[in-house]
Amino acid sequence: MNAFRKWRYGNWFIPVVSGLLILVSFGVEKLFGGSWNVTVGPQWWIDAGEHAHGSGHVFTLANAFMLAAAIVAGYGIVVKAVRALLVKFISIDLLVSIAAIGATLIGNFWEAAAVTFLFAIGHALEAGTMNKTRAALAELVSVAPDVAVVMRDGEQVEIAAHQVRMGEIVLVKNGAKVPVDGQVVSGTGAIDEASITGESIPVEKTKSDHVFAGTISRGGFLQVVATGIGADTTLARIIHRVEEAQDAKAKTQAFIDRFSKWYTPAVMVLALAAGLISGDVVLGLTLLVIGCPGALVISIPVAIVAGIGRSARNGILIKGGEYLETSAKISAVAVDKTGTLTEGRPVLTDIVVLNPEADRREVLRWAAAAEAGSEHPLARPILYTAREEGVAPEGLPGSVTPVVGKGIVADAHGKRVLIGNVPLLEQYGIVNDAGAAVAANKLAAAGKTPMIVAVDESVLGVIGVADTIREDAPEMIRRLHASGVQKVVMLTGDTRLVAEAIGEAVGIDEIHASLLPEDKLDAVARLQREGHTVAMVGDGVNDAPALATADIGVAMGAAGSAVAVETADIALMGDNLLKLPEAISLAKRTVNVMRQNIWIALITVVVLLVGVFAGGVTMAIGMLVHEGSVLIVILNAMRLLRNTQGATALSRSERARAAHETGRPVEPATAQSSSELPS
Incomplete structure (x- = not known):
């Protein structure tokens, strides 16, 4: 009963009901022929029928079933047309309604039934397809956890x-869905994060790692403290973003909508004029049918929903149709270095002692004392090394002052400690007479x-910190x-020398170094002016x-950032660089499909118009x-x-080919992280 x-x-x-009634009509016609015929209606109606198909309006039992089929299929169409008229909008449904009603009035019941039946099939196909193309959203909703086990x-x-x-x-036990966003406080496990990041390989999770609602445990046992629940989870934000994105209109779609507002009334005027001039009512009604811009109207939204849905499955969130169209036009990509081209996990590699009264441990001790109050990423490797070597600072510095683009100044143990570049020394009047600039350049x-x-006034030494170039950075550049x-x-x-070392290793086309935030803005604006x-x-x-x-802002590894998911034009949920060229390629594919669909729709209308005036195209054929x-x-x-997700995998053969083409090794290379300069 429920089914x-x-x-x-x-x-x-x-x-289905309309189609069955049409089949019954054909069956009755076959069995009874012209039995139970009756000529009905006023003389003008009988005359119109004779002009249309050579006889008066003979109403048979077969015609009764055909009329019933037209009513079943056409009732909803007429209702939609009337509702649209009430809000002063001439819809496609109105064209079909007029054609079907007109065909009925002149006794062409088969044409009326065929037009409404085929149009109803079209509506069902459109609705079913939009549901299919929204399958990615349905999948996201389906992975939402139902139950949780708490202590x-x-x-x-x-x-x-x-x-x-x-x-x-x-x-979180083996095989269970993670019910919340949270941080692991105990245990180890392998988590399948495909629903969030699009990556099918499970990720190992241990203490302090973050997990996301909707992901699945593939082994192990985790205790997780809940940091995000309900609508505040990453999964919920993704679902919300995909819903909004699939409903957002692209510029092309907005144009098509505006075009159809004028196109549909124009078709009605053309049909009326053709009918009056030729005296052929059927010709006018046929023009109404073939002029329906149904394929044109659906051509854009179905492509956008499919494209955005496909990208969401692969861990790529695109803000909407407009941004998808813009992404297809991307001709220049500007990338930050730290955490994008490099791993973002720097390690301390060198301590160069320049003051004869100091030693390695003292240089490290003062550096750690100052960095203890810094939130900069480079503070971590310095503090870690200091702890390892037994010179970790006790307490925090009295004050820490960042100097944008140069470094930091700290008050530690009653002394002023500077960590940064040569311009920082010059700003505070420290004479660089110990060869600091030379040593810094060698490291860079x-x-x-x-x-x-x-x-205070004395240079103790220079510390060198290095990061590792991401294994897939060169391949990302090649695929872009x-x-x-x-x-x-x-x-x-970072400095020019450091930036060039990274750029050469990964194949960057153009390098801009030693930039402040406003300089990066200027660099982007300059590319746009070009x-x-x-x-x-x-x-x-x-x-x-x-x-x-x-034109397009891209956030990497956005799964852990609520702000990135909500604000980025493109949010790459995982930390996979190859998702960026995948996103651009998918955008280009989607826009190509949109263009193909527009041409298919326009060519179909033109061909049908030629067929009508040349003869041979009826209302039923036109609608078919x-x-x-x-x-x-x-x-x-x-x-x-x-699914094109497999294209993002970096195979050994691809690495070898990239190495051969670029003449550079694709294995991880030692390089820098960011300095106290903004990266």
Whole structure:
């Protein structure tokens, strides 16, 4: 009973009933022929019937079933047309309604039934396809967890996922869905994060790692403290973003909508004029049918929904149709260095002692004392090494003052400690007479970030910190070029020598170093003035002005950032660089499908118009071809749903080919992280 009720209110109930009535009509005609015929109606109606098909309006039992089929299929169409007229909008439904009613009035019941039946099939196909193309969203909703196991009063309690409270300890066992966003406090496990990042390989999780609601445990046992529940989870934000993005209109779609507002009334005027001039009512009604811009109207939204849905499955969130169209035009990509081209996990590699009265441990001790109050990424490797060597600072410095683009100044143990570059020394009047600049340049030339350490008026030494180039960075550059990007530009706050070492290793086209945040903005604006459509990949902090200025702002590893998910034009949920060229390629594919669909729709209308005036195209044939074009447009858009995720995998053969083509090794190379300059 429930299945019948579901089918009764489904998309295909009306087309099926109408189709059965048409078949019954044909059956009755076959069995009874012209039996039970009656000529009815006023003389003008009989005359119109004779002009249309050579006889008066003979109403048979077969015609009765055909009329019933037209009413079943056409009732909803007429209702939609009237509702649209009430809000002063001339819809496609109005064209079909007039044609069907007109065909009925002149006794052409088969044409009326065929037109409404085929149009109803078209509606069912469109609705079904939009549901299919929204399958990515349905999949995201389906992975939302239903239950959670939490620790309450020392016991395991199974509750609904939405009942978990912030700060509660949630148990994640093998095979279970993670019910909340949280941080691992105990245990180890392998988590399948495909629903969030699009990566199918499980990620190992240990203490302090973050996990996301909707991901699945593939082994191990984790205790997780809840930091995000319900609508505040990453999964919920993704679902919300995809919903908004699939409903957002592209510029082309907005144009088509405006075009159809004028096109549809124009078709009605043309049909009326043709009917009056020729005296052929059927000709006018046929023009109404073939002029329906159904394929044109659906050509854009079905492609956008499919494209955005496909990208969401692969861990790429695109803000909407407009941004998808813009992404297809990207010709220049500007990338931040630290955490984008490099791993973002720097290690201390060198300590160069310049003051004869100091030693290695003293240089490290003063550097750690100052960095203890810094939030900069480079503070971590310095403090870690200091702890390892037994010179970790006690307490915090009295004050820490960042000097933008130069370094920091700290008050530690009653002394002024400077850590930064040569301009920082010059600003504070420290004479660089110990060869600090030479030592710093040597480290920079080796791809390391140099930081000069000075206490009061004396330079003690230079510390070198290095990061590792991401294994897939060179392949990302190659794939960006292959996808049509003309120029890949590095924008970094690091020194020229360090930036060049990284750029040469990964194949960057253009390098801009020693940049302040406003300089990055200027660099992006300059690319735009050169005629480029620019995508900027950054961390959203130092890069915020450049991200806002760029045509497309891209956030990497956005799964852990609620702000990035909500604000980035393109949010790459995982930390996979190859998702960027994948996003651009998918955008280009989607826009190509949109253009193909528009041409299919326009060519179909032109061919049908020629066929009508040349003879041979009836209302039924016109609607059949029209709905065929709708089906072709739909099937063309559904090609976007094919999974291209495998293209992001970096195989050994691809690495070897990239190395051969560029003449550079693709294995991780030692390089720098960011200095106290903004990266």
